[in-house]
Amino acid sequence: MSIFDAIGIAGTGVTVNRKWMDAVSDNLANINTAVRTADPAYEAKYVVAAEAADGKGTQVAGIVTGSAEGRLVYDPAHPLADEQGYVKYPDIDMSTQMMSLIMAQRAYQANLSVIDRSKEAYQAALQLGKA
Numbered sequence: 501m502s503i504f505d506a507i508g509i510a511g512t513g514v515t516v517n518r519k520w521m522d523a524v525s526d527n528l529a530n531i532n533t534a535v536r537t538a539d540p541a542y543e544a545k546y547v548v549a550a551e552a553a554d555g556k557g558t559q560v561a562g563i564v565t566g567s568a569e570g571r572l573v574y575d576p577a578h579p580l581a582d583e584q585g586y587v588k589y590p591d592i593d594m595s596t597q598m599m600s601l602i603m604a605q606r607a608y609q610a611n612l613s614v615i616d617r618s619k620e621a622y623q624a625a626l627q628l629g630k631a
Contacts, residue, residue, distance in 0.1 A: 506618045512557030513611035519560050520547045520604040534587045541570025542590040
Protein backbone atom coordinates (compact mmCIF):
# COMPACT_ATOMS: atom_id res chain seq x y z
CA MET A 501 0.00 0.00 0.00
CA SER A 502 1.39 3.37 -0.96
CA ILE A 503 0.99 6.65 0.88
CA PHE A 504 -1.48 7.71 -1.79
CA ASP A 505 -3.58 4.59 -1.14
CA ALA A 506 -3.73 5.47 2.55
CA ILE A 507 -4.86 8.99 1.70
CA GLY A 508 -7.51 7.68 -0.69
CA ILE A 509 -8.85 5.09 1.74
CA ALA A 510 -9.00 7.59 4.60
CA GLY A 511 -10.71 10.03 2.23
CA THR A 512 -13.51 7.53 1.64
CA GLY A 513 -13.89 7.20 5.41
CA VAL A 514 -14.16 10.97 5.74
CA THR A 515 -16.95 11.00 3.16
CA VAL A 516 -18.92 8.18 4.82
CA ASN A 517 -18.57 9.73 8.26
CA ARG A 518 -19.64 13.14 6.98
CA LYS A 519 -22.79 11.56 5.52
CA TRP A 520 -23.36 9.79 8.84
CA MET A 521 -23.06 13.08 10.75
CA ASP A 522 -25.44 14.73 8.26
CA ALA A 523 -28.05 12.01 8.83
CA VAL A 524 -27.73 12.25 12.62
CA SER A 525 -28.01 16.04 12.52
CA ASP A 526 -31.17 15.75 10.40
CA ASN A 527 -32.60 13.32 12.94
CA LEU A 528 -31.77 15.61 15.86
CA ALA A 529 -33.16 18.65 14.05
CA ASN A 530 -36.48 16.87 13.53
CA ILE A 531 -36.79 15.15 16.90
CA ASN A 532 -39.52 17.57 18.02
CA THR A 533 -41.36 17.86 14.71
CA ALA A 534 -45.02 17.25 15.48
CA VAL A 535 -47.63 16.24 12.91
CA ARG A 536 -51.30 15.31 12.99
CA THR A 537 -51.97 11.75 14.10
CA ALA A 538 -53.21 10.82 10.62
CA ASP A 539 -49.97 12.02 8.98
CA PRO A 540 -46.68 10.09 8.84
CA ALA A 541 -44.05 11.15 11.37
CA TYR A 542 -40.56 12.20 10.33
CA GLU A 543 -38.61 9.09 9.40
CA ALA A 544 -35.16 8.91 10.97
CA LYS A 545 -32.27 8.43 8.55
CA TYR A 546 -29.58 5.79 8.99
CA VAL A 547 -26.50 5.53 6.77
CA VAL A 548 -25.50 2.10 5.50
CA ALA A 549 -21.77 1.80 4.83
CA ALA A 550 -20.15 -0.89 2.71
CA GLU A 551 -16.78 -1.74 1.28
CA ALA A 552 -15.92 0.30 -1.80
CA ALA A 553 -16.29 -1.44 -5.16
CA ASP A 554 -12.52 -1.43 -5.71
CA GLY A 555 -11.91 -2.88 -2.23
CA LYS A 556 -10.07 0.23 -1.10
CA GLY A 557 -12.06 2.02 1.55
CA THR A 558 -15.74 2.47 2.21
CA GLN A 559 -18.73 3.99 0.53
CA VAL A 560 -22.30 4.86 1.40
CA ALA A 561 -24.37 1.90 0.24
CA GLY A 562 -27.63 3.65 0.99
CA ILE A 563 -29.82 5.47 3.44
CA VAL A 564 -32.36 3.48 5.45
CA THR A 565 -35.28 5.29 7.00
CA GLY A 566 -36.98 4.51 10.27
CA SER A 567 -40.65 4.02 10.92
CA ALA A 568 -43.21 6.66 10.00
CA GLU A 569 -45.51 5.42 12.80
CA GLY A 570 -43.91 7.74 15.33
CA ARG A 571 -45.09 8.04 18.89
CA LEU A 572 -48.30 9.60 20.13
CA VAL A 573 -48.08 12.30 22.78
CA TYR A 574 -51.02 13.69 24.68
CA ASP A 575 -50.89 17.47 24.22
CA PRO A 576 -54.42 18.88 23.84
CA ALA A 577 -53.10 22.47 23.72
CA HIS A 578 -51.00 21.75 20.60
CA PRO A 579 -52.51 23.29 17.42
CA LEU A 580 -52.13 19.96 15.57
CA ALA A 581 -53.82 17.86 18.28
CA ASP A 582 -56.64 15.57 17.19
CA GLU A 583 -60.05 15.30 18.87
CA GLN A 584 -58.57 13.13 21.64
CA GLY A 585 -55.70 15.62 22.21
CA TYR A 586 -52.87 13.61 20.65
CA VAL A 587 -50.10 14.66 18.27
CA LYS A 588 -47.50 12.47 16.62
CA TYR A 589 -43.75 12.87 17.05
CA PRO A 590 -40.90 10.93 15.41
CA ASP A 591 -39.74 7.84 17.27
CA ILE A 592 -36.16 9.06 17.70
CA ASP A 593 -34.09 8.54 20.84
CA MET A 594 -31.87 11.55 21.51
CA SER A 595 -29.27 9.63 23.55
CA THR A 596 -28.81 7.06 20.76
CA GLN A 597 -28.47 9.84 18.20
CA MET A 598 -25.93 11.71 20.33
CA MET A 599 -23.91 8.50 20.78
CA SER A 600 -23.95 8.00 16.99
CA LEU A 601 -22.86 11.59 16.48
CA ILE A 602 -19.90 11.15 18.83
CA MET A 603 -18.83 7.93 17.06
CA ALA A 604 -19.13 9.57 13.65
CA GLN A 605 -17.13 12.61 14.79
CA ARG A 606 -14.35 10.46 16.22
CA ALA A 607 -14.17 8.29 13.11
CA TYR A 608 -14.13 11.45 10.96
CA GLN A 609 -11.27 12.89 13.03
CA ALA A 610 -9.35 9.60 12.90
CA ASN A 611 -9.56 9.51 9.10
CA LEU A 612 -8.43 13.14 8.87
CA SER A 613 -5.52 12.24 11.14
CA VAL A 614 -4.51 9.40 8.79
CA ILE A 615 -4.59 11.83 5.87
CA ASP A 616 -2.47 14.33 7.78
CA ARG A 617 0.10 11.72 8.88
CA SER A 618 0.31 10.30 5.36
CA LYS A 619 0.91 13.78 3.98
CA GLU A 620 3.67 14.34 6.53
CA ALA A 621 5.29 11.00 5.61
CA TYR A 622 5.17 11.90 1.92
CA GLN A 623 6.74 15.30 2.60
CA ALA A 624 9.46 13.67 4.70
CA ALA A 625 10.19 11.26 1.84
CA LEU A 626 10.51 14.22 -0.55
CA GLN A 627 12.99 15.87 1.83
CA LEU A 628 15.11 12.69 1.85
CA GLY A 629 15.26 12.82 -1.93
CA LYS A 630 16.64 16.36 -1.82
CA ALA A 631 19.62 15.49 0.38
